[in-house]
Amino acid sequence: MHVFVADIHIRPGIIDDSYRFITWLNTIKDNASHVYILGDLFDYWYTGVESRVDDVLMALESPRISVLRGNRDFLMTSTAMHSIHFIQKEEHQIELFSNSILLAHGHTLTDDDRGFRFLHRYGWPILTAVDKCMPAGIKDLLARFLVRSSLTIRPLHAGINENIAQIRGVETVICGHLHKAFMSHSLIVLPAFFDTQQWLVWDENGPRFDGLNI
Numbered sequence: 001m002h003v004f005v006a007d008i009h010i011r012p013g014i015i016d017d018s019y020r021f022i023t024w025l026n027t028i029k030d031n032a033s034h035v036y037i038l039g040d041l042f043d044y045w046y047t048g049v050e051s052r053v054d055d056v057l058m059a060l061e062s063p064r065i066s067v068l069r070g071n072r073d074f075l076m077t078s079t080a081m082h083s084i085h086f087i088q089k090e091e092h093q094i095e096l097f098s099n100s101i102l103l104a105h106g107h108t109l110t111d112d113d114r115g116f117r118f119l120h121r122y123g124w125p126i127l128t129a130v131d132k133c134m135p136a137g138i139k140d141l142l143a144r145f146l147v148r149s150s151l152t153i154r155p156l157h158a159g160i161n162e163n164i165a166q167i168r169g170v171e172t173v174i175c176g177h178l179h180k181a182f183m184s185h186s187l188i189v190l191p192a193f194f195d196t197q198q199w200l201v202w203d204e205n206g207p208r209f210d211g212l213n214i
Contacts, residue, residue, distance in 0.1 A: 001203035002096060003028055006038040006105065006176025007192035009072070012045075012052040017194075022059045024197070024212075029064060038176050038190060039070025039105025044143035046075055048136045060084045068092060070105035070177065071116070072147070074124060075131055093170060096202060100170040106160065106177025106189070113158040162187050174200065181209060 010017040021041075029035050037060075042053065050057065060067060061083040068087040069076050076086070091104045107116060131139065158178070165173045165186035174188045181191040181198070188207060191198040198211030 001032055001201050003032045003035045003199055003201055004038060004103075004174055004188075004190060005035070005193050005199040006070070006190040007040045007179060007194055008037070009040055009043040009192070009194040010053065010056060011043045012049045017043075018053060018056050020197075021193075022055060025059050025065075028199075029062060032064065035062075035065045036103060036174075037065070037067045038103060038174065039068050039107075040072045040176065041067060041070070042073040042076075044147050045073035046136075046139040046143055047131050048139065050081070057081055057084065068103060068105060071107040071120070075128065091168070097204065097206075099172055102165065102168050102170045102173045104173065104175045106175035109160045109164055109173070109175060110158045110177070111161055116158075160187065160189065183207065183209070 008017075008021050010021055025035070041056075042049075063085065066085045066087055067076075069090075087103070090108050091102055094101050094103060107113075107120065110116070127142075134142075160173075160175070160178065161167065162184060163186070165171060172186055172188065174190070176190040176192065178189050179192040179195075180189065181196075182189040188200060190200055191209065191211075193199060196211060197213050198209055201208055201210045
């Protein structure tokens, strides 16, 4: 079986967040052919925060785990974490049980999200540049500010076109980002793990949501 999870939102330095995720991952990966983490594994990220989440990073060191970055942790790179398999693109296509599937966090797929699209196009390059030279304390304050303002950047009415798979030229799109579960043949939106403790399983019987609260 293949497992997909998104929006874990581990807060760096919060032991309970890390423990809950690591416990789940160690249990699930023993029975999974592959585990895909589709963005926002961390509530925020900047260069230098690695030491506060080293236990999580060690748990990700497996060839059967792939990490796709989200809008909260887009600054993660494989530069200092060679043992973790990062999906480099924001959208990544795989074949699964003879289905063409597009994986994404979801921030590149939304409609009616002009504020975030502006930040994505112009703000992210600036943040990437200053991340290399700004003191850690300032970066931490900036990261927390962006987290608090995320609802302004991503309005509650933002959604994803149910025909997005056809638009992208695949059979099914799997993503997170919206923090609400949805499943059709062509679009699967993952629930946010951090508050539902749910994920997606896809095996020979097809896709289904699974979780501790189901």
